[in-house]
Amino acid sequence: MTVYIPILFLILIVVIAYSILFFRQVKARIRTQTFLKELELAHQQVEELTLANERQRMARDLHDTLAQGLAGIIMQLEAVHAHLEKQNVERAQSIIKGSMSHARTTLAEARLVIDDLRKYSQDQYDLADSVKDQVKRFMTATNIPVHKKVAVSYQVSPFLIEHTVYIVSECLTNIAKHAKASKVELVMEQKDDHIFLQITDNGVGFDEKKQESTSGHYGLIGMSERTRLLDAQLHLKSEKNEGTQVTVTIPLKKE
Structure with missing residues (x-):
């Protein structure tokens, strides 16, 4: 025992x-x-x-x-x-x-x-179609021509579509309000593991140094928050009488 x-x-x-x-x-x-x-x-x-x-x-x-x-x-x-x-x-x-x-x-x-x-x-189902729709509305409302190149084949999430379309809409709206532009160029391309978005106008532009102390022009606060949620990078380039260029690099998160 x-x-x-x-x-x-x-x-x-x-x-x-x-x-x-x-x-x-x-x-x-x-x-x-x-x-x-x-x-x-x-x-x-x-x-x-x-x-x-x-x-x-x-x-x-x-x-x-x-x-x-x-x-x-x-x-x-x-x-x-x-x-x-x-x-x-x-x-x-x-x-x-x-x-x-x-x-x-x-x-x-x-x-x-x-x-x-x-x-x-x-409901927004397709990123490319949603961006093209924004461009069409902008041209109808303002009569400002937009030269666009949209090439995105990867199916992205509704979350990414929502915030990307917002950024595009905010840029176009502020061009209509502030830029006094006669033409706009929009490029959105899928490059490997990210989406490259660039919106350029030939408007009046602004002084970037002075812009740092203000928040109204180009809705920087809203766009910055959207890019943060997307883990994206936002770059704004502008000079007086030289137009403005907004560049956003959005990472693709494949599930």
Whole structure:
């Protein structure tokens, strides 16, 4: 009988060690499940916050576009009325021409913002088609020609499509608002393990050094956040009267 005591003792040690290991694994699994639930909840909260911020941004853009545009047109029409009362017809006609141009610009900007709102209510399935659609809307709204080269064959995730299309939309919208460009070039190509995106305009450009202290031009905050979420690299190049070039390198994450 005494011979079996060491064997039983050894079995007892093995059982205890296994039990300890098993309970540790159970606790670790419970902690992992709890962490995953918390992570999922945080992800939902981030999505809700992002959606709310996007709606606020687009509502603000639409309000600013229409309010500022219409206010400018009203001021010009008041000036026309004043000149007509003084029989200054030539000056009144000149202001009317400027008002017509201003009204067209305001309408184009409003269409871009409205199209941006519509974009978020539609499913985006293909990156190339989505970008081409953005370019088409831009040209329809502004009459600014866009020379585009879009070549993406790899099927990318809806997440990548959403943020990439946003970056393209933000660039085109700000070209319409600020650049005073007469032509735009857009290149989007798949290169090995990344997507290369470059948007160039021949507009008025701006001083990059002064731009570092401001956040409005070219929606840098929004685009920077999108590129961060994509683990992408964003490069902005601009000079006064030399146009602006936005380059984004987006890594492809194959599943």
